[in-house]
Amino acid sequence: MSMLEVSDLKVTYRNGKNGSDIPAVRGVSFALDGGQTLGLAGESGSGKSTMALSLLRLLPASARISGEVRFQGEDVLTASWSRLRAVRWAQASVVFQGAMSALNPVQTIGDQICEPIVLHEKVGRRVARARATELLDSVGVPARRLGSYPHEFSGGQRQRIMIAMALACRPDLIIADEPTTALDVMVQAQILQLLSDLVRERNIGVIMISHDLSVLSQMCDRLAVMYAGKMVETGPSTELFGDPRHPYTRALGRAFPTIGDPASRRAPAGLPGDPPNLSQLGEGCAFAPRCPEAADACRTRPVELWPSGPGRHAACLRVLPDFQAEPAGLTVSEGSEK
Known part of the structure; x- marks a missing residue:
């Protein structure tokens, strides 16, 4: 059994304007093992992000999801909300595309990185803060910036902070939605090397979405091209x-x-x-x-x-x-x- 098994996944958005449903994902199936990376390519609107976010039921209420998503043997689509909260961050995490909208503007980045560590691993603030320091160093953000707020960072730095947050609880699966969009070439190479090392050393699985074909071909073992909601x-x-x-x-x-x-x-x-x-x-x-x-x-x-x-x-x-x-x-x- 693979770590992640997706069978006949369909996502339909309810359109309240004219009553017609929009089939954003139309029968997608694939499997992913630990230590593997799957890249998703395609034009904007092809269903890449909708498909990826549906794996952890992160879509809005207007989305109807059907099919089967088995993560480590458990069907995510039928799991209770309490079980789903336990899976998110601790076992599977997401690097969102828009770092500024994903980060809380009124909390320091240190507090935001520490929060899932304290919540899921039941450790004290001192242990969590030490982990946050290591994570920031690993993605190229000075640890002394733990007390800073998101607006005090550049777009590329905020994206690196999002990656650090996704790694906070040592998940088995990372879904990365355009993780290198705002990064310069040097930092992009650093982040891709970091993700590659994590895949190799910790045997995690990665699903990476990108419009940059060179990034996908460099980072991913396998690629899936999507068009109109299908692979x-x-x-x-x-x-x-x-x-x-x-x-x-x-x-x-x-x-x-x-x-x-x-x-x-x-x-x-x-x-x-x-x-x-x-x-x-x-x-x-x-x-x-x-x-x-x-x-x-x-x-x-x-x-x-x-x-x-x-x-x-x-x-x-x-x-x-x-x-x-x-x-x-x-x-x-x-x-x-x-």
Whole structure:
């Protein structure tokens, strides 16, 4: 049994404006063991953060979650609130994307780091403060700043403090939502090395969300690319972006400029059109209206993750051995191109 097992996870937001539900996550399944890192890539609105936060039931009341999320053998989605509070921070923690909104502006950072340690480990303030000092040093924030407030730090420093808080109770799972967004290159390398060391030394599992493909390929063992609430390709990180099997993965890779290649830097390839309206999805592939390789069958035939190589899966009809490509139709919906 894996440390984390997710089966047919679905998240739907209730839309009070017009009464239509929005399926933000549509049947996601994966497993994660201790010592492994899983990276999530995709455009904004593809469902990455919603999927990750649903693992600890951190979504607003307007979200309906179904499926199964087993963490260390226990179904998180059916656990009581008291049990869920015991799991959060102590066994699984989150590095939120917006550090300023996640930190309490009227508490010192020392108090905020010490709070989960005192609560979950039942230790005194002196022990907790010593741990907080070590944690700040490990993420590159001077320990003498324990008595400072969040507004007294730069954006990058606040992000490092969030990482220190996530590590406070030595969790088995860390969900990192854009953990290096506000960091400069040198500090980013330090934080990624810190997370890599924790994975190796303490056998923790990490789910990392990022728009930076270089960060994901450097940090993660496996990658999952999401589009319109579904995983459209999964596999080992180096193989997935080195030899993508799904057209959307190829488009993401082309949009990232290659260092030392003037052509890609001056004219990075983009992806025409916009992500689909999740409340108006059809039967076929959600990516078909934007796909440069779409065939007629792509717009009508349901797709799922099919094997596309050793340890790899892709939700594309073209990976099927019996797929016969018809002449491609319109590749971009009329009026959708920016």
